[in-house]
Amino acid sequence: MIAMDGHQPQPSSETLASENGRESEDYGEEGREKGPHPLAQAGTGSFPGGFIGKHRLQAAITNLNNQISILQEELEKVETIGESSTVCKDLISSVESIPDPLLPFTKSSVDAGWDRWFGGAHHSRNHKRWI
Amino acid sequence: MSVTELKERHSAATDTVNNLRHRLKQKRLSLLDTDVSGYARSQGRTPVTFGPTDLVCCRTLQGHTGKVYSLDWTSEKSQIVSASQDGRLIVWNALTRQKIHAIKLPCAWVMTCAFSPTGQSVACGGLDSVCSIFNLNSPTDKDGNLPVSRMLSGHKGYVSSCQYVPDEDTHLITGSGDQTCVLWDITTGLKTSIFGGEFQSGHTADVLSISINGSNSRMFVSGSCDATARLWDTRVASRAVRTFHGHEGDVNAVKFFPDGNRFGTGSDDGTCRLFDIRTGHQLQVYYQQHSDNDITPVTSIAFSASGRLLFAGYTNGDCYVWDTLLAKVVLNIGSLQDSHEDRISCLGLSADGSALCTGSWDTNLKIWAFGGHRRTT
Incomplete structure (x- = not known):
């Protein structure tokens, strides 16, 4: 989403080329599928019969074959990655090992630099003179 | 080969791609035995609590006279650069x-x-399709303006x-809106690598x-109107390392997690999500149900510093502070x-993590810091 006071950026020439040989990869993890890509509709007249039509078709097939090899590669990798709980465990230990100036608690001593926004050490009752 | 034969090949390849995608999706779902919040709760973690x-x-x-669209902190000094609809960049001593510079x-x-x-x-960029570089040490021109020191042209x-x-x-x-990302050599003004583009596995x-x-500056992530985020390696421009699906709208914001092993996203679908770059798992969805069931897009x-808090700006002026581990909103800065x-359009954390800067359509920037008593755990 781009919002610039109604001045929506003009789509680039590439964006406007709906038959640019790219197979759309847009689908949601929740099973949402977008409408078929113009190139995915074989036999619907997306490709004129001339040289350019052939050229585009060949380019689109090459692109699809690239995607096939990428997806096959990823399927092989996914067999070895393990369950998400392992990653969640790693995430929690990572988060809890790093001091965080914006949290209301700390494991280590407070860095003096954290409070420079209030002119040094301060107490909550003194806030008004800094705001 | 005839057009008819090519169409048949195209149709078969499309079916294969869709089949592989489905298998991959099913396999991924089978590996999602929990999300972060479920796991954190099972380990006895409780949400962060903020006092008033x-x-x-x-x-x-x-100082700006137009909507603020973007901001960035320096990595050393407490300086911020902001970009506004008023056509100026301002460099601030936060x-x-x-104001140190008004460009x-x-x-x-x-x-x-x-x-x-x-x-x-x-550096700045916008609708002119150019990325302009300003050397802050350059002398100003006769009108007192800082000249552009380099223009990186080439995006469409x-x-x-x-x-x-x-x-x-x-x-x-x-x-860029041309569906690509570009790595530039500023010294020469030339493109070093183009990520995506025609007939490549890009956005x-x-x-x-x-x-x-x-943690590893060779890797970067991009978010797009195609509802995906993609991970790239600057050494391999020809294809994305991985594509992350899940969002159901434009991905307006992406940000690496402090540890460099994960990244967050914010989308028009009203959700923020957390993805793991090594496994590709979607670890968490951050979504607050509104009473009117309206979806409020995430802008930034x-x-x-630790990754425990996720700040998310929304188009309705809210700025939620999420506990990333428990997937709970612990504060709304917007209230x-x-x-x-007005709307909070951009967010940025200072290099040491001690302050958050918010930029808004109300033309102002605000600095937020922790002002309470920290308890030692």
Whole structure:
């Protein structure tokens, strides 16, 4: 989403080329599928019969074959990655090992630099003179 | 080979792609035995609690006369660069509120800005499809304006985002409405690599946001109107390392997690999500149900120093502080007394993590810091 006071950026020439040989990869993890890509509709007249039509078709097939090899590669990798709980465990230990100036608690001593926004050490009752 | 035969091949290849995607999706779902919040709860973690005066607005930076669209902190000093619809970049001393530079831009339609790692230069880009570099040490011209020191031209669409490669003032990555990202050599003004584009496994719609991995600057992530985020390796421009699906709308914001092993996203679908780059798992969805069932798009995101807090700005003026581990909103900066009077359009954390800066359509920037008593655990 781009919002610039109604001045929506003009789509680039590439964006406007709906038959640019790219197979759309847009689908949601929740099973949402977008409408078929113009190139995915074989036999619907997306490709004129001339040289350019052939050229585009060949380019689109090459692109699809690239995607096939990428997806096959990823399927092989996914067999070895393990369950998400392992990653969640790693995430929690990572988060809890790093001091965080914006949290209301700390494991280590407070860095003096954290409070420079209030002119040094301060107490909550003194806030008004800094705001 | 005839067109008919080619069409048959195309149809068969399309079926194969769809079948592989389905299998991959099913396999991934089978590996998602939990999400972060489920796991954290099972380990006895409880949400962060903020008192009413814990997160304090300690500075308001006034000076822009138009909506603020973008901001960035320096990596060393407490300086911020902001970009506004008024056609100016302002470099601020965030501690003193002083304006160090006010740069009049050749094109007023600016969308993004960035500080170089040394703080010597700033970059910006927008609807002119150019990324302009300003050397802050350059002498001003006769009208008192800072001249453009380098123009990085070559995108075929607007420049939506830019970020310097960490520890290098000489390289920068841009994201664009032409569906590509570009790594630039600022010294020569030339493209080093193009990520995506025609017939490559790149984004299929405008790139809206990028984030470079602070732990490994060869890796960066991009978010796009095609509802995906993609992970790239600057050494392999020909294809994305991985594509992350899940969002159901434009991915407006991407940001690497502090540890560099994960990244967050914010989308028009009203959700923020957390993805793991090594496994590709979607670890968490952050979504607050509204009473009117309206979906409020996320405009910008930032993580606190540890990653425990996720700050997310929304189009309705809210700025939720999420506990990333428990997936709970622990504070809404947008509803605090000293908050902005319009949409929060951009967010950024200071290098040491001690302050959050918010930029808004109300023309102001605000600095937020922890002002309560920290308890030792």
